[in-house]
Amino acid sequence: MADICEATKACSSEPGARETANEARRFRFVPVVKAVLPADDAGRKRRRLDSSASSSPVVLRSDPGDDCVENRPEHGDGTGEGVAGECPGYGVTSVCGRRREMEDAVSVRPYFVRGDHRYHFFGVYDGHGCSHVAESCRNRMHEVVAEEISTSRPGSNREWCAVMERSFARMDAAGRPGDPPPAPTCRCELQTPRCDHVGSTAVVAVVGPDRIVVANCGDSRAVLCHDGAPVHLSTDHKPDRPDELRRIEAAGGRVIYWDGARVLGVLAMSRAIGDNYLKPYVISKPEVTVTERKEGDECLLLASDGLWDVVSNEVACGIARTCLRNSTAAAGDNATEGNNCGGGSDKGCADAAILLTKLALARHSTDNVSVVVINLRTRL
C-alpha cells in the first residue's frame, strides 16, 4: 500500500487531462428527444451543474452521425487535482438478498492501469440466466479497459467513449462461439460450447483525478451525488425507453409486454453483455458519460437494480451524503486518512453501502443487491 501511495504522489503532478481542443457540441438526453443545445453552451464547464439539467445526463456517443459532447475541464489542474491519482475511499456491499441465486458481481480495482496510477476502476455486473457472464466481467473487464487505455491513451472525451465501447465489445465477444467455455462451477447446464441465453448488465466507472467516465449497458445504474442532489451518470436500458424501442424495432425485433416490457418477450433490458440469442436486438454497446470532477461532488454510487427498484436516486444520495458527513464529523481531522491511503475502504462509504443495502432489503427487494459507494470529496 505504501508503494502505491508513493507511486501515486509521483504521478500526481502529471496533467490529468490531455483534451484536444475538439469542437464541442453537447446535447441533452431527455427520454424522447435529444435537443442540441446552443453552441455557446459548450464552453461552460458542466451542464450537470445547471439545475435544469440535473436529471439529464450528458450522453456521449462516438457514432459518426451522433452528437458528441466534449465536456472539457477548464483547466488541467482543477478542483480535485489536489489528490490527483490517489484512489478514493470506497465501500462495497453485495448480497444474495431474497433470491436463491447470486448473479451479481462487483469489481473494485484501484490503480488498474499498469504504469499509469491516475485511474481507478469500479464495476457492478448483474447477471441473468446464470452468473458466469457477470463473473467473467468481474474477472476480465478491468483488464480489457486497462489494455485499451494503455494502447490508445485516451485524452478527449470522444476517445474515452471509444475506449469504453471497444472494451464492452471485446467483453461481449469473449462469450462467442470458439471461446473457452465458462468455468464448470456455474450452475448453467449448457456450458459448452456457449450459453446463448446468459448475459449481464455492466455499469463501469473509471475514476480519474479530474473526471469520471461511466459506461453502462443494461439496468444497473451510476449516480453521482453533487451537493446533495443526484446526477444520473447512466440511463437504464429498458426495452420501453422510446429510443431503445425504436432501435429494437428498426433492427427487426419486438418488445412484448410480458411481466413488463421485454425484448422478444424475454429480456427486460435492451442492452447487455452476452445474450447472443437476442442479437441484434439486444446490443452490448454502452452509453458513455464523461463527467468533470468538481468541488461539491460527494460520492459516486454504482448499484444493481436490486437497490434502484426500491430506493430512489434522491433517497440513495441523501443517505450516502449523510453517512459520509457523519463519518467525517466522527473522525475529526483524521477522517481522510483511509481515503488518502489509496484503495482503502472508507468508513463513511462502507456505512452508506450497508445502509442502502439494508434499506433495499427492508423495502422487500427481491433481487440480489450490490452497492458500491465511492468517496469523491477531495477536501474537507
Next chain:
Amino acid sequence: MSSADENQQRGEETAAARNEPRAPEHFAKFFECWLAEQERDLQVLRTAAASAGEELRLRPLVDRVLGHYEYYYCAKAASVRRDVLPMFNPTWTSSTENLFLWAGGWRPTMAFHLLYSKSGLQFEPRLLELIVGNPTRDLADMSPDQLERIDGLHRLTVRLEKEISEEEAQVQESVADARMVELTHALAESEEVEADAMEQEMKRKRDRMNEVLQRADQLRLETLKGLVEILNPVQAVHFLIAAAELHLKVHEFGKSKDAAGDATGRPE
C-alpha cells in the same frame, strides 16, 4: 444390508417389542408439549427484549432457547428412527403448515427471509437514527461484517438445500426403477414373487428418505444455530421472537382452519 440398515431394523423391532405408542401418537404428544414450551420461551424472550441493557444475561437465555430447538430435533430423530412414514405425513401440524413443507419440515432458507423481513421492519422506522450512527439495539443495526457472514451462510444454505432436494428427487424417482416395475408387474400378473421382495425394496427407499429427513433436520438446526451465532444476544432475542411468533401463529391459524373445515364437513 448395511450395518446402518441393521441398526435401523433392530430399532424398529425393539420399539415394537416394548409396545411403545406408535410414532405418530408419541411424537404428536411431544409436539404439543414442545409448543407449550415455545410459548413460554416466547414470553421470556419478549420480557428480555423489553428490558434494556444487560446483554450478559441475554446470552444464557438465547442458549437455552436454542437448546430447546436442539431437543426438538433430537426427539424428532428418535421418532424417525422408529418410523419415518408419519414424519413425512405429520398429523400434529395443520394442513396449512403441511402445504409449505420441504423435506419433512420448514425450509431452512426461510430463516434468512425471516431475518431480512424482521430486520427490515425494524430498520425503516429508525432509518434517520441509523444514518447518524445511533445504535438501535435490534436487528436494524446489523453490521457490515454480520451482513456479509449472514449472506455467506445464506449461500451455503441454498447450496445444501439443493443437494438435499436433489437427493430427495433421486429417491422419489427410484420408486419407478426397473426392479419396482418388474416387481409390481409380477404382482399384477399374480406371478409368484418372493414373499417380502416388495417389502425389502420399499424399505430400502424408506431408509433413503429417512436419511434425507435427517440431513434436512440437521440443516434446519444448523441454520438456526449459525444465524444466532452471527447475531449479538440482543439481535438473537429479536430473531428468536420473530421465529416463535411466526411458528406459533401459523400453527394456530392452520389448526383453527382445519377445525372449521371439519365442522362444516369439508374434507381437508
